[in-house]
Amino acid sequence: MTESNGSAAPERNEDMPDWEKRFRAPRVSLPDWAEDAPDRSLFVSNATGTYELYAWDRATGGQRQVTDRPNGTTDGVLTPDGAWIWWFDDKDGDEFGVWRRQPFDGGEDELAAPGLEASYPAGLALARDGRTAIVGRSTDEDGTTIHLARTGEAPVEVYRHRESAGVGDLSHDGALIAIEHTEHGDAMHSALRVLRPDGTAVAELDDTKGGTDELGLEVLGFAPVDGDTRLLIGHQRRGRWEPLVWDVTTGEETDLALELPGDVSAEWYPDGTGLLIVHSFEARSELFRYDLASRALTEVPTPPGTVSGATARPDGSVEYLWSSAAVPSAVRSTTGAVVLDPPGLKSPGSVPVEDVWVDGPGGRIHALVQKPQGVPGPLPTVFDIHGGPTWHDSDAFAAGPAAWVDHGYAVIRVNYRGSTGYGRAWTDALKHRVGLIELEDIEAVRAWAVDSGLADPDRLVLTGGSWGGYLTLLGLGVQPDAWTLGIAAVPVADYVTAYHDEMEALKAMDRTLLGGTPEEVPERFEASSPLTYVDQVSSPVYISAGVNDPRCPIRQIENYVRRLExxxxxxxxxxxxxGHGSLVVDERIKQVRLELEFAERYLA
Structure with missing residues (x-):
């Protein structure tokens, strides 16, 4: 058993292995820019060894570190006038805290919304007047509350409900507030409501009404024009995510009807005349400009791979964060420039990903395979299972899988039922038989990997973090003969205890997935809990956990560990x-090193 109250930085020298360089190399997020001061930007970087917020004045080229906390900071927003940086202040990664703000040019931090007690965040929208904010909060006691907060005035509550909800956006003139809510009780599919600042309702859009075949909606943003009441939203009416424009005053809906397979998202160009389209399909993505007047769709050229974020600038150029499995991420521009190139150590690349399609019990399963080049199989193979569950693995650069490949392993990532990007039916398929559905798909890909000669059946590692860690522990118990060992990071281990201890928004998600609480549907929680099958686990198990994790709390992990003991x-x-993972580079490297060493001990 290993404990940590911190991590010591390993000796740095020219012999540092490539896998460690990938974690240490400075990287940056896509810069956010102030709507009315576009030369002022905010981004996240690990340049100091901890992920923190940085301010960037594009006019002067000056950059400065905004936050400096032992466990890092990633949640920050610029006010539209570029005068202030809001950032979320929690305690050691527990995600429970308050918003603070700091002048863009530097200075003391102060409470951004005095009068609002600590909570889990539930969205934030900042007004162009520089003194008004819409702040979403979530607590176990109150559910979700949304407040209008003005500098020098007491916050005013404009929304409250026991079920999960969140701030979507604030209109350009500050007159309208869009929220996403799940008052109908289905946390996977939101409805939309538009409020005035006094809390009165202006419009409602709810695709969950009229039956059990719920359809979700999401807020993508108000038009960036004063007095414009058009709201860009995402919908699932044709079985996948697509954008449409909803005029919340007239009720008119303009369906873009884009002939693109897979999921489609969008954001406004700054002048409101067009939309920047992000199209995701079969683990890759691409960009387009959609002209609202002509309805013309024009490709915005990007290399093959994954666009993790994109934004249109006032001059019409597009900046985007791009990577592939073989090429590390970079913030690029359609002007041809690399927007941000952090100094110092450069990340080594890795091997490209190969696509595999496997017939499964619920349809064709997409898996991504990386393996050492020029090494014949069968190979020791790592099944690296993504979290979410409503997420997906893509052809994007990831230091974790690359580390396994460096050590001679093949790595397989499975976009099981529950994953996004393959249609609404695929994402929603895991309800009620939670965990067991995903394991059926993982098993189908495991069987293919062994039968094809890629994977050595005596050296199979099941691993993942968060939901992937949950599926790892569940898989070791439900499929004990399939796996040689398991490595679970921040997992759900005891589903009932996890439900009672986790943050309120995740309770709502679990009620949706399983059809009720542990008291209402005990048989479903039992069938889906790794603790139920712990006595069938025959493979060595490695578990890592954050002691302040509000998503996969430590008590339920300790229950599982005691049963193993x-x-x-x-x-x-x-x-x-x-908390739910670490933002400290040294700590993350330590965790990967321990996982690699554990696998080496038990596979040798």
Whole structure:
């Protein structure tokens, strides 16, 4: 058993392995820019060894570090006038805290919304007047509340409900507030409501009405023009995510009807005449400009791979964060320039990803394969399972899988039922038989990997973080003969205890996935809980957990570990002082090193 109250930086020298360089190399997020001061930007970087917020004045080229906390900071927003930076202040990664703000040019932090107690964040929208904010909060006691906060005035509550909800956007003139809510009780599919600042309703759009075949909606943003009441939203009416323009005053809906397979999202160009379209299909993405007047769709050229974020600038250029499995991420521009190139160590690349399609019990399963070049199989193989569950693996650069490949493993990532990007039916398929559905798809890909000669059946590692960690522990118990060992990071281990201890928004999600609470549907929670099958686990198990994690809390992990200990089962546990993962580079490297060493011990 290993404990950590911090991590010591390993000796740095020219012999540092490539896998470690990938974690240490400075990287940056896509810069956010102030609507009325576009030369002022905010981004996240790990340049100091911890992910923190940075201010960037494009006019002067000056950059400065905004936050400096032991466990890092990633949640920050610029006010539209570029005068202030809001950032979320929690304690050691527990996600429970308050918003603070700091002048863009530097200075002391102050409470951004005095009078609002600490909570889990539920969205934030900042007005162009520089003194008004719409602040979403979530607590176990109150559910979700949304407040109008003005400098020098007491916050005013404009929305409250027990079910999960969140701030979507604030109109350009500050007259309208869009929120996403799940008052109907389905946390996977939101409805939309538009309010005035006094809390009175202006419009409602709810695609969940009229039956059990719920359809979700999401807020993508108000038009960036004063007095314009058009709201860009995402919908699922044709079985996938697509954008449409909804005039919240007249009720008129303009369906773009884009002939693109897969999921489509969008944001406004700054002048409101067009939309920047982000199209995701089969683990890759591409960009387009959609002209609202002519309805013409024009491709915005990007290399093959994954666009993790994109934004249109006032001059019409587009900046985007791009990578592929083989090429590290970079913030690029359609002007041809690299927008941000952090100094210092450069990340080594990795091997490209290969696409595999496997017939499964619920349809064709898409898996992504990376393997050492020029090494014949069968190979020791890592099944690296993504979290979410409503997420997906893509052809994007990832230091974790690359580290396994460097050490001679093949890596397979499975976009199981529940993953996004393959249609609404695929995402929604895991309800009620939670975990078991995903494992059926993972098993189908495992069987293909062994039968094809790629994977050595005696050296199979099941691993993942968050939901992937949950599926790892569940898989070791439900499929004990399929896996040689398991490595679970920040997992759900005891579903009932996890439900009672987790943050309120995740309780709502679990009620949706399983059809009720542990008291209402105990048989479903039992069938989906790794703790139910812990006595069938025969492979060595490694578990890492953040002691402040509000998503996969530590108590339910300790319950599982005690059951392993009582059986004398082979296991190791690593606890560290953070929340749902770590933003400290040294700590992350330490975790990967421990995982690699664990696998080496038990596969040798």
């Amino acid at each position: 009582a059986r004398g089962a082979t296991h190791e546990v690593y606890r560290y002082d953070a």
